[in-house]
Amino acid sequence: MAAEFAPFEINPSSGIPIYRQIVDQVFALVASGALRTGDLLPSVRQVARDAAVNPMTVSKAYSKLEADGVVRRVRGQGMEVLPPSQNGSLDERKQQFGATIEPALHRARQLGLTRAQIREVIASLLQDRPS
Amino acid sequence: MNTPVISWQNLQKSFGAKEVLRGIHLDLESGTVLGLLGANGSGKTTLIKCALGLLRPTAGSVSVFGENSWDLSASAKARLGYVSQEVTSYPWMRVRQVIAYTAAFYPKWNQVFVDELSRRWHLPLEDRVGTLSTGQLQTVGIVLALGHEPELLVLDEPVASLDPSARRQFLRTLLEMLDGRERTVLFSTHITSDLERVAGRVAILADGKLRFHGELDELKDRVKRLRITSRHDLPASFAVPGALRCEVAGANATVSVADFNEKLVHDMRQTWDAEVSVHDLNLEEIFVEMHDGSVC
Numbered sequence: 001m002a003a004e005f006a007p008f009e010i011n012p013s014s015g016i017p018i019y020r021q022i023v024d025q026v027f028a029l030v031a032s033g034a035l036r037t038g039d040l041l042p043s044v045r046q047v048a049r050d051a052a053v054n055p056m057t058v059s060k061a062y063s064k065l066e067a068d069g070v071v072r073r074v075r076g077q078g079m080e081v082l083p084p085s086q087n088g089s090l091d092e093r094k095q096q097f098g099a100t101i102e103p104a105l106h107r108a109r110q111l112g113l114t115r116a117q118i119r120e121v122i123a124s125l126l127q128d129r130p131s
Numbered sequence: 132m133n134t135p136v137i138s139w140q141n142l143q144k145s146f147g148a149k150e151v152l153r154g155i156h157l158d159l160e161s162g163t164v165l166g167l168l169g170a171n172g173s174g175k176t177t178l179i180k181c182a183l184g185l186l187r188p189t190a191g192s193v194s195v196f197g198e199n200s201w202d203l204s205a206s207a208k209a210r211l212g213y214v215s216q217e218v219t220s221y222p223w224m225r226v227r228q229v230i231a232y233t234a235a236f237y238p239k240w241n242q243v244f245v246d247e248l249s250r251r252w253h254l255p256l257e258d259r260v261g262t263l264s265t266g267q268l269q270t271v272g273i274v275l276a277l278g279h280e281p282e283l284l285v286l287d288e289p290v291a292s293l294d295p296s297a298r299r300q301f302l303r304t305l306l307e308m309l310d311g312r313e314r315t316v317l318f319s320t321h322i323t324s325d326l327e328r329v330a331g332r333v334a335i336l337a338d339g340k341l342r343f344h345g346e347l348d349e350l351k352d353r354v355k356r357l358r359i360t361s362r363h364d365l366p367a368s369f370a371v372p373g374a375l376r377c378e379v380a381g382a383n384a385t386v387s388v389a390d391f392n393e394k395l396v397h398d399m400r401q402t403w404d405a406e407v408s409v410h411d412l413n414l415e416e417i418f419v420e421m422h423d424g425s426v427c
Contacts, residue, residue, distance in 0.1 A: 012327040015355075015411025017348035045310060052303055053328050054164060055310050060348075099393070103408075106400055110362060 007042060010051040018053055022061035026070060030084055041071060041079040134197045136161050136283050136315040137182050141191035144177050151177045153339035154191070159317060164309065166326035166347070167319040168418055169336030175319045176216060178336065179287050182317075183213055195283070209237055212281035214289040218272030222261025226254055226271060230278070237279040245278045251300060265292040273301060280308070284316045290325065302328055323414040333414070335421060342421060347414070354417045355391040359384040361405035369403070371395075375420045387412070387420045 008025050012018055029035040044062060048055035062079050065071045071079040108118045135158035142155040151174045159165050169175045180186040182193045184200040193200040196207045220229055230249075234240040249256060252270045255263070263271065269292045276284065284305075290298045302325060308314060309329075320326060326333065326347070333350055335342040343350060354375070359365070361382045369379055372395075376387040382405075388395065396407050412420065 013324045013413045013415070015351055015413045015416070017351045018327075019348060048306065048310070049303075052299065052306065054306060054331065056164075056331055102397075103406070106406060110406060 007050045008047060010047075010053060012051070012053055018051075018057045019061040019064065022047070022058065023064050023068075026061075026065055030070060030081060035081050037081055037083045039081045040074075040077060041065075041081070043078055133161055135159055135194075136163075136196060137317065138194045139178070139182065139191070140193070142178070142181055142188055142193055143190040144174070144181055144186065145189045150339055152181075155339075155341060157334060157341060157344060159315060161315050162313045163332055164316040164318065164330045166330030166333045167317060167336065168321075168323070168326070168333060168414075170422055173336040174339055175336055176287055179285055179317065179319060183211075183285060209239070209279065210281055211283040211285060212276035212279065213285045214269075214272050214276045214287065216288045216291070218268045220260045220268065220271065222259065224260055225257055226260060226263070227256040229260055229271065230256075230275065233275045234278060240279050242278075244280065245274055248274050248277065248304065251304070252297065266294065266297065269293060270297065277304070277308070282314055284308075284314065284318075286316065286318045286320075288320055289318075290320065290322065298322070298325065305329060323418060327414050335418070337422065350417060351411065351414070353390050354412055354420065355388055356410040356412055356416075356420075357386045357388060357391075357396070357399070358408045358410065359386065359399060359403060359405045360407075361403045363404065365403060365405075371399070376423070 008022055010018055010021055014021065016024075026035065026041065035041075041062065042050075044055050044058045047053075047058045062071070066073055066079070069082060071081050074080045105118065108121075113121075137157075137159040139155045139157040142152055143150070144152040155178060167175050167178070177186060181188050182195060182200050184195075184203050187201055195203060196210060198204060198207050221232075224232065226249075230245060234242065234245075248254075252274070254270060254274065255267070260268070260271065269289065273289055276286075290301055293301065305316070306329060309316070316329070318326065318330060330347050332345065333347045334344045357371075361384075364382050365379050365384055369384060371377060371386045371388060373388050373390045374386050375389050376385075378385045391409070396409060399405060399407050
């Protein structure tokens with residue numbers, strides 16, 4: 001079944017390459033549950049036409065998503081969303097998270113927090129969240 | 132490897148004592164949309180005219196479809212379409228007549244497509260060419276260049292005189308043409324937002340040389356603006372390798388780099404005891420950084 005969600009929000013004049021905008025949005029749509037396992041992404045032609053961008057750029061995004069194990073190519077149908085568990089190894093996901101908190105740790109040091117105090121903050125943040 | 136559709140080999144072109152192009156090496160591969168950027172007078176039009184055999188190189192050479200540009204065969208010319216900056220036509224002819232006249236030169240001419248484009252762009256077919264506005268004339272030039280559905284499209288500021296809606300129409304038509312079969316496009320323009328929609332690769336001309344040639348995505352990934360906030364005033368020795376532009380004020384600095392990577396940021400945080408934030412730049416901003424940079 002084709003996914004029913006608004007087409008991607010593409011800003012060609014952003015500093016972020018168009019293909020990366022599409023990749024990031026598919027990741028987000030999968031994470032939020034708007035795209036479920038078995039859903040089909042809109043066709044390359046449709047996305048290119050809606051956003052008035054080069055179809056090759058959209059193809060590039062879809063190939064990247066395929067290589068990342070987020071979707072798979074189904075002959076004659078399009079790109080199908082795979083179960084989320086296949087989205088990158090644990091190491092890769094840890095690395096991604098590490099890159100996100102690196103600047104925060106730097107700020108913590110500027111604020112004069114000790115390692116123990118930083119751990120306390122993270123622990124209390126985690127405590128406030130369900131699961 | 133296939134023969135490039137256009138190949139500039141150490142192209143040099145001078146007008147009298149004025150060197151416009153000073154050794155350009157560039158291959159345009161089949162199926163590529165290449166955006167050509169450069170300040171006024173940087174030699175974009177000269178680069179294009181040398182490729183089309185409209186100007187003779189001072190040194191070096193250019194080939195199109197493997198043939199020397201200065202000596203292109205009729206069959207090679209039938210495979211390319213060119214929209215020049217200033218469309219020259221026959222002022223006494225009606226638009227319909229200019230189209231028919233041009234069509235007669237081409238062994239393959241898609242009149243159905245031309246009729247469709249004329250309708251889409253509201254071309255006044257019965258008006259005389261001499262009475263058209265600059266924008267209408269440019270539209271006629273585009274239709275004439277697309278009518279034989281060329282494999283190679285060379286566009287030299289094709290939309291400079293078009294209003295935003297006509298420009299978008301043109302881009303959509305170009306994208307539709309790219310969707311069907313493999314085509315190669317060389318697109319020179321100052322409107323960077325148009326290139327961001329269609330171009331896969333970008334070439335930037337400055338001082339008669341190629342300042343950058345590569346994928347647009349790669350360019351956006353590599354050129355970044357960094358804002359540095361240190362806990363102390365930055366020393367006079369403050370410098371960043373590969374900086375395009377650099378401004379220092381007390382403990383703060385703004386630096387644009389041409390070759391961004393995470394390690395660079397990491398090193399800066401360590402070296403200057405600073406907080407570093409990374410900002411993405413779009414093509415227009417990158418172009419400006421490359422041209423107006425003052426390096427520290």
